Amino acid sequence: MVEQEGFRRYVAHIILWIGIAIVAFPVYVAFVASTQDNALIANGQMSLLPGGHFFEVYYQTIFVGTSGSTREPVGNMMFNSLVMALAIAIGKIAISIISAYAIVYFRFPFRMAIFWIIFITLMLPVEVRIYPTYKIVADLHMLDSYAGLALPLIASATATLLFRQFFMTVPDELLEASRIDGAGPLRFFWDTLLPLSRTNMAALFVILFILGWNQYLWPLLITTRDDMQTIQIGIRKMMTTNDALTEWPIVMATAVLAMLPPVFVVVAMQKLFVRGLVETEK
């Protein structure tokens, strides 16, 4: 504007770099710790420069696990987290896109009632219904299973709302055109609506994948077996109550590994991420 002199810009640059430093510092410390010797860290003499144990620590973390508390390779935990995150993301998109399709493109008794039933679930996050949900999952024999991890988190009012909103903007002519071509409802959905929804689905997928990967309370409740743990649960179990026994380099390597996939998704698919975030919050 009028007075965009150099000085103000310098200040802006400096403030932004301070902000970046604050945001990055804890992660830097974690990375540095994951390359050092445990004895050094336990003595409170950790250096702020990377050490020389990178390969050995990460090898042990991914393929062996800690020697004490859990003995479960973090590679396994990452696989569990991946399965859960993908199941939640894909499952949510799949069931909400078809229900939004039904609600927008059909007239049937109880249509609005069903819409409201789905909509109200916005107000029932898993935290307010943990024990009863736990009991149902236990009764269905789904403890320690991927189905138990993913299913209770799969229903999503936001995704249904998002697709409903998007379908409302799709011009009616498209439907009429495909009807003239002799297409039925399923063909129209598959050939016309689905390709049009691709960007929305991708944006939603990015957000849901991150949310799924980062789930904590629910997996904590329903996984008892070590081989079903997700990485977020594994990391807590590695922090033993007796600090002297905690293998800090491995804990920190696990923290770094736990961050890697979702952070990569945010950075690599930034446009989709921002779009998904802004749209799901509408």
Added chain:
Amino acid sequence: MQKQAIFQSKLLPYALVAPQLAIVLIFFYWPALQAVIQSFLLQDAFGLSTSFVWFENYLELFSEPAYFETVVRTFFFSFAIATSSLSVALLLAVMADKPLRGGAVYRTLLIWPYAVAPPVVGVLWVFMLHPSLGVLSRYLRAAGIEWNPLLDGNQAATLVILAAAWKQISYNFLFFLAGLAAIPKSVLEAAAIDGARPMRRFWTVTFPLLSPTIFFLLVVNIVYAFFDTFGIIDTMTRGGPGTSTVTLVYKVYNDGLIGGNLGSSAAQSVILMIMVIVLTGIQFRFVERKVTY
């Protein structure tokens, strides 16, 4: 709003909504109903008999000083997390909104913590500020502060608030950027021509125009502080020392799991449900955001 062009079919729409409806009914409504019912029941110590006790679980809860403390603590945490995170994010967003060289890089470097899971946030911060081995604790001790969040409740609470606010900066930053981008430049130029200096322009033009975004973020941050801090607290302090970092959600978890007091835990769940309904209601009722990206 309704579509004019639609399909005719009797069964197909039901088949399409069936999967979502089934999951919602089994995993949302049934457990929520169970929580409500359970909150009116009292189980004896051995779980052999249950009796209907009306509002006894609730009354007991309200007469319990610990519950009241938890409510106050949760609101205090929410307030502290929301204000600190929002002010830092706003400052950064205002800076990043300027036409700077490398603006996109700054943006990328500031938004990624959104993707860090709450339990990981807890681990990172507890390690950095661990009394005996944390890298920052050395400096605190050198500055003459007796830093031990494992023993000192206030310090533990500070640690939780700092970590939770840190994680939320990126989210707030993103929405502030979107809000700032939506403010028409002509309004700011008009103020500049009238002789308003940058600081004054910010407080008299930008800030008021940003108020819908701020209000929206305030609600989101409160919901975040209520629910998503569970992972942070659980890996950092497990509610301790004592009960100094127990929030409402943590108490539901603790009382049901360790205490085995399902009636009380259910009553707490129902109260939380009511709070979520109120917060969501506020969000939908008053927040008309016009954020475009």
